Amino acid sequence: MADALIAKTQMDPRMTPSDNSGIHWAKKQENGSYYAIRLLLTLYRYGGKWLILLVLVPVLAYFFIKDATARRSSLGYLQRLHSYKGQHSPFTAMPGYLQAYQHFWQFAMAALAKIDAWLGRLNTTPVQYGGSISFEQIMQSNKGAVLIGSHLGNLEVCRALVRSKYPVRINVLAHTRHTAAFNRILKESNSEVDLHLIEVTQLTPAVSAMLTDCIDNGELVVIVGDRISAQAPERAVWANFLGKPAPFAIGPWVLASLLQCPVYLMFCLKEARSYNLMFEPFAEQIVLPRKTRQQALTNIVTQYAQQLEQVACRYPMQWFNFYDFWQLPAAKQQKESPGDNSSN
Numbered sequence: 001m002a003d004a005l006i007a008k009t010q011m012d013p014r015m016t017p018s019d020n021s022g023i024h025w026a027k028k029q030e031n032g033s034y035y036a037i038r039l040l041l042t043l044y045r046y047g048g049k050w051l052i053l054l055v056l057v058p059v060l061a062y063f064f065i066k067d068a069t070a071r072r073s074s075l076g077y078l079q080r081l082h083s084y085k086g087q088h089s090p091f092t093a094m095p096g097y098l099q100a101y102q103h104f105w106q107f108a109m110a111a112l113a114k115i116d117a118w119l120g121r122l123n124t125t126p127v128q129y130g131g132s133i134s135f136e137q138i139m140q141s142n143k144g145a146v147l148i149g150s151h152l153g154n155l156e157v158c159r160a161l162v163r164s165k166y167p168v169r170i171n172v173l174a175h176t177r178h179t180a181a182f183n184r185i186l187k188e189s190n191s192e193v194d195l196h197l198i199e200v201t202q203l204t205p206a207v208s209a210m211l212t213d214c215i216d217n218g219e220l221v222v223i224v225g226d227r228i229s230a231q232a233p234e235r236a237v238w239a240n241f242l243g244k245p246a247p248f249a250i251g252p253w254v255l256a257s258l259l260q261c262p263v264y265l266m267f268c269l270k271e272a273r274s275y276n277l278m279f280e281p282f283a284e285q286i287v288l289p290r291k292t293r294q295q296a297l298t299n300i301v302t303q304y305a306q307q308l309e310q311v312a313c314r315y316p317m318q319w320f321n322f323y324d325f326w327q328l329p330a331a332k333q334q335k336e337s338p339g340d341n342s343s344n
Contacts, residue, residue: 041115041185049112056108064104070322074100077242077325081316084243090316106317110154113270115185117160127161128271131278138264138279139166144215146256147266148282148304150226151320152312158268158277159222171196171214173223208258215261222266225252225304226321233328237297239305242312246326248301257286265307269315280307 040059044052064071078095091099116122129135138145149155159170174197198207211221228236228249236247256263263286267278282304288296312319 038185044112044115045119052112060101060104060108064101070104071097071100073322073324074103077319077321078103078316080242080244081313085313088313090313103317103319107320107322110157110270110318110320113154114156114160117157120164122157122161122275123164125161126274128274128276129279130269130276131265131267131280133264133279133281135162135166135277135279139168141262142218143262144218144259145220145262145264146215146252146259147220147222147264147279148225148252148256149222149266150224150308152226152308153267153269153315153318154275155222155224155266155268157275158266161268161275161277169196169214169217169219171198171211171219171221173198173221208255211255212259215259221255221259223252223255225249226308226325228328236328237294237301239298239302241305241309241325244326246305247328248305250297250301253286253297253300254288256283257288260285265304267311269311269318278311282307 040052040055043055075095075097078091078099082089082091082095113122149158159172162168163170198211214221225248228247229251233247235250237250238245238247240246262284263282265278265280265282267276269276269278283300286300
């Protein structure tokens with residue numbers, strides 16, 4: 001499925017072994033056409049939420065039935081979380097296809113929330129800060145910083161809410177080619193949507209130097225830490241996540257070490273009637289000593305995976321990685337996977 005459900009660009013980023021698992025998430029084609037998405041969003045703009053919900057029900061059902069990879073991945077993730085948490089599971093019984101469908105539905109709602117954000121419809125939405133530090137406190141430090149996000153929650157909403165309240169420049173590293181149609185529509189809704197969006201496949205030394213200037217100017221750099229590199233999927237460190245080793249990219253942490261600035265974790269989770277913006281101090285500076293670089297990366301990724309896991313267990317339906325999170329593409333899996341040490 002898509003970066004928005006209706007675009008099918010982000011729902012199934014990597015494929016499972018039974019579906020040509022050697023294909024990386026970033027190499028999958030975008031199946032939702034620009035005009036189909038444009039039509040649905042026009043209905044949303046002029047017909048309101050109830051009309052678009054009526055349209056989304058059959059669309060969602062279609063993708064749920066058709067996209068076996070995303071469906072199995074959703075079910076596998078939910079069942080793994082339930083087994084891992086045991087008596088503390090957020091589910092009363094082993095999740096089944098009903099819960100997987102609800103998982104799809106939450107993804108669709110998150111995609112629509114992105115449009116709401118850039119249409120200015122969320123500016124009056126109540127916001128609470130559930131982390132150990134508020135965004136205002138980060139701004140008061142007068143330092144540039146790296147914000148490590150994830151596909152847990154809705155970073156697009158977070159960016160829109162923050163920009164509506166604080167005059168800070170936020171530079172976002174994103175795989176924009178992978179979501180071209182949806183990003184085009186977002187830009188049409190708000191001309192500033194990708195004003196500071198940086199294509200990660202073009203992360204050259206020149207871009208790194210530019211980001212250093214951004215930090216020196218007190219700006220923020222946002223990058224997600226839960227997906228492996230599209231260019232070098234083997235550049236990953238394994239860490240336990242929900243009881244099983246999973247590969248995490250080292251790129252965000254290497255970049256953060258080069259920028260020599262404070263690093264925070266960032267989440268934006270939907271509550272019943274508000275958004276919970278969570279910011280957690282991660283490191284005053286990421287240091288990767290030459291002699292112990294690999295061990296330092298392992299320690300950093302392990303810490304990140306633990307904090308990501310804690311939030312995922314609180315908001316299980318807002319995990320929007322619809323692929324087998326615990327494997328590398330097939331070409332690397334045989335060589336690099338340490339195996340499943342899960343006790344579940």
